Amino acid sequence: MGILDDVRRLQTGGTDQEIVDANTETPTGVHVTFERSSPRRFDLVVGADGIHSAVRRLAFGPESDFASDRLDYDRYDAGQQKDILARVYAGVGWQVPAVMKAVHRAGDVYLDSISQVRIDRYSKGRVVLLGDSAYGNTLGGFGTGLAVVGAYVLAGELAAVGGDMRNWGIRL
Numbered sequence: 534m535g536i537l538d539d540v541r542r543l544q545t546g547g548t549d550q551e552i553v554d555a556n557t558e559t560p561t562g563v564h565v566t567f568e569r570s571s572p573r574r575f576d577l578v579v580g581a582d583g584i585h586s587a588v589r590r591l592a593f594g595p596e597s598d599f600a601s602d603r604l605d606y607d608r609y610d611a612g613q614q615k616d617i618l619a620r621v622y623a624g625v626g627w628q629v630p631a632v633m634k635a636v637h638r639a640g641d642v643y644l645d646s647i648s649q650v651r652i653d654r655y656s657k658g659r660v661v662l663l664g665d666s667a668y669g670n671t672l673g674g675f676g677t678g679l680a681v682v683g684a685y686v687l688a689g690e691l692a693a694v695g696g697d698m699r700n701w702g703i704r705l
Contacts, residue, residue, distance in 0.1 A: 552578075555591050555660060562698075563659045576698050578660045579687070581680060584648050586666035592657050600669075601648040614644040647671050659698060661687060 555578050557564040562574040580588025585603070590596055596603060606613050618636055622629050636642065650669040655662045664680030 551587055552591060555588060558658045558660075576659065577691075579663060580660065580666045581663040581684075582666055584645075584650060584665040584669040584671060586662065588660065589650075589652070589662055589666050592660040593652065593662075599652045600650050601646060603648070604644070604646045606644070608645075611640075611642045614642045615639075617644065618642070645671065655683075663687065 551568050552565055553568050554566040555563055559574075562576050563578050564572055564574050565578060566572045578588060578592075580586050580592070582588055584600065585596060585608075589599065593599065604617075606617060608614075615636055619633060622633055648669065648671050650665065650667065652662070652667060655667045663683040665676045667683060668679055669676060
């Protein structure tokens with residue numbers, strides 16, 4: 534857990550779980566349902582939850598509508614990920630066998646497709662996307678910088694309406 538997790542828990546009253554539903558919007562906010570806690574209302578829902586964004590999926594539609602093809606595997610199953618890598622790199626020479634032995638011994642593995650998010654808007658009512666959720670590109674390492682710029686633009690848009698969400702009309 535890092536500082537962003539601490540901030541998120543402070544801002545959401547300790548909520549530390551995936552959003553299940555965020556589609557019920559009223560004039561006073563968005564009703565959000567979580568997997569293991571009571572529903573809550575928020576003035577604004579900011580999806581900054583990565584290239585495989587649950588917030589984007591709930592508010593804008595399935596990932597396949599916006600992102601590159603996804604690998605078919607369990608992102609939480611390190612053994613399955615190691616098996617995929619072993620299959621793909623079987624028979625490759627040079628230093629690959631030594632690298633694959635190290636991967637097999639590793640306690641954790643990160644595996645994902647090279648992906649890019651393509652979406653024509655970054656907000657829908659009181660739900661807005663930032664960072665890789667909105668304009669992610671796994672090549673180049675630009676995610677953090679783009680997220681900071683997006684947050685800066687969002688802050689400017691919120692300041693322009695004086696925080697009055699009735700006048701919300703983000704121009705992202």
